[in-house]
Amino acid sequence: MRRRYRGTGRQRRSNCPIACTLDLVGDRWSLLIVRDLLLGKTRFDEFLASEEGIATNILSSRLKGLENLGFVVRKGDDRDGRRVQYSLTRSGKSLGKLVRGIADWGLRNLPQTTLAPGGGK
Amino acid sequence: MRRRYRGTGRQRRSNCPIACTLDLVGDRWSLLIVRDLLLGKTRFDEFLASEEGIATNILSSRLKGLENLGFVVRKGDDRDGRRVQYSLTRSGKSLGKLVRGIADWGLRNLPQTTLAPGGGK
DNA sequence: ATTTTTGATTGCAAAGTGCAACTAAAGCCG
DNA sequence: CGGCTTTAGTTGCACTTTGCAATCAAAAAT
Numbered sequence: 001m002r003r004r005y006r007g008t009g010r011q012r013r014s015n016c017p018i019a020c021t022l023d024l025v026g027d028r029w030s031l032l033i034v035r036d037l038l039l040g041k042t043r044f045d046e047f048l049a050s051e052e053g054i055a056t057n058i059l060s061s062r063l064k065g066l067e068n069l070g071f072v073v074r075k076g077d078d079r080d081g082r083r084v085q086y087s088l089t090r091s092g093k094s095l096g097k098l099v100r101g102i103a104d105w106g107l108r109n110l111p112q113t114t115l116a117p118g119g120g121k
Numbered sequence: 122m123r124r125r126y127r128g129t130g131r132q133r134r135s136n137c138p139i140a141c142t143l144d145l146v147g148d149r150w151s152l153l154i155v156r157d158l159l160l161g162k163t164r165f166d167e168f169l170a171s172e173e174g175i176a177t178n179i180l181s182s183r184l185k186g187l188e189n190l191g192f193v194v195r196k197g198d199d200r201d202g203r204r205v206q207y208s209l210t211r212s213g214k215s216l217g218k219l220v221r222g223i224a225d226w227g228l229r230n231l232p233q234t235t236l237a238p239g240g241g242k
Numbered sequence: 243a244t245t246t247t248t249g250a251t252t253g254c255a256a257a258g259t260g261c262a263a264c265t266a267a268a269g270c271c272g
Numbered sequence: 273c274g275g276c277t278t279t280a281g282t283t284g285c286a287c288t289t290t291g292c293a294a295t296c297a298a299a300a301a302t
């Protein structure tokens with residue numbers, strides 16, 4: 001008796017583009033990671049340092065999710081074997097439009113919100 | 122020892138417009154209800170009938186949340202005392218832009234997604 | 243008066259989130 | 273080499289949220 005909760009690769013609730021999009025990235029963290037990637041961050045530590053304060057387990061799980069969805073690629077750093085470089089795929093970059101749309105709405109409708117430095121790209 | 126989980130009216134994680142927007146409507150259901158309201162639905166039963174199949178308790182709680190945020194108003198039907206009319210406030214209507222942006226991204230990037238009839242408005 | 247409709251609430255189990263502690267591999271430094 | 277540090281995680285546990293099914297209460301319909 002399987003219950004269908006959200007997450008990577010689960011069954012769709014409908015064919016509505018809104019519902020499907022929310023099924024993929026409709027949580028509190030995924031798009032913030034995408035935001036950071038768009039801003040040029042590439043490392044685990046850098047995402048961790050963002051002011052929202054994501055926990056390491058959540059970050060790890062969201063990065064895996066985004067990777068499974070084909071939005072992010074993970075590759076080791078040649079010069080430093082400890083480091084990992086996360087980056088957006090072409091598909092992941094398409095999320096930029098979505099992220100900017102959300103940022104735009106927030107800026108217009110939520111007082112005291114401001115773009116992070118470098119976010120105006 | 123209060124832990125700050127998400128939800129209506131809690132403290133912001135940052136002043137990032139993306140984070141703040143996600144704090145308000147970054148869950149699996151709220152924007153689908155907004156979608157339905159934009160499509161002209163007004164009643165509890167109508168939201169319930171949407172193909173995604175929201176549960177009554179979740180619907181109830183999301184409607185309350187959207188009301189608390191000032192996006193939705195609830196008023197009783199004069200002709201039928203059982204019925205309740207939910208509708209978008211001016212502020213709630215501004216979410217239309219956000220919803221359309223998400224729908225747009227979904228349509229372009231997720232195969233097999235199609236707009237509900239009447240959704241092309 | 244009984245049944246149906248409408249808009250919910252309640253109880254419970256399962257899944258998700260957040261925090262703190264811990265780990266493991268690789269690099270640094272004397 | 274050997275111990276310390278950095279980087280990228282994993283694990284355990286408590287708490288919260290979600291989803292389902294059952295139930296409820298008021299109003300309307302019959």
